[in-house]
Amino acid sequence: MPANHLYRANGKLLISGEYLVMDGALALGLPLSLGQSMKVKESSGSEIIWESHLPSGETWFKGKFDLFTFDPIKTSNEATAEFLKSLFEAAVRLNSDFLSKWKKYTVGTYLDFDPEWGLGSSSTLISCLAEWADVDAYDLLQYTMGGSGYDVACAKASGPIFYRVTEEEIEIETAEFAPNFHEQLYFIYLGHKQITAEAIAGYNGSVDAALIDEISSISRAFCDTASLDDFESLIKEHENIVGKVIKQTRIRDQHFSDFWGEIKSLGAWGGDFILVTSDRPMEETKSYFCDRGYDVIYKYSELVLEASSVPSSV
16 A cells, blocks of 8 residues: 655744844744645655645646656756755755655645745745655755754744754744734735845854844843834834844835834845734725735734644645
8 A cells, every 4th residue: 555644844934033043143933824735655666756736726836856866857847846856865865765765756745825925935845855754854954955944943833932043053942922912913925035045145144242142132022022012112123233234224114114013024134024013903004005015914813823723634
């Protein structure tokens, strides 16, 4: 009887510590209720058949790979095929038993969100594939995409986390981030997917230790804040620090200077999702952004993971 395996990983959003997490700042990450699942079916043969699916069920990638070299035999997208090949090669380097048996592997991946949204289409894939290959997901990340690894940590987290990278180790701890004003928080897609590797390459590091400590303090303060006003003050402080470090103007000043609440970039600046605060009615808040062409809007409770909401199957 063919063997079947199922894997699942959460999407992610980085609430604080963007860029500076690479230099040891404490970051606050949120796992999402949206993520990616992967089904693997083993049968007789000697190839890897891969199909990737959108939330609508539409197939957005197809590929057939040689089991010995991992070269794509057929593919609907060369760049995606090369990325998958790099994942196979890295996983085998980390575990020589992976894909060592002559079998046909039929793999299906199922995203809960548009891959252009920057919610972790790559990190969730790395997490699922690492589990299938029985390798460390952080090692697989470093052999392929690189990055701080917070997104891989969120992939298996059951709630908000603090994340820090030191020279000796990766530190992960539970973060008690449950704002009592969550109904006044929104996540909005800006329509421009940011490439993590490019954002990292453009960050030169060498940040003063005092700024690292400031960002770390703000990350913890986000969890301790009981009022929306204080939360907004922390957002502004965090944005000003990161803006000076990366020499960019914060997104609120660039495009939303007449907005009544605060706006924070999440992850690489300039695209993907932003965090928005608003003390006005939801309809008025959504109307402000929809009128400017931003119509992918989530309430906090619609996107952030609750442990009871983790799907158990595809």
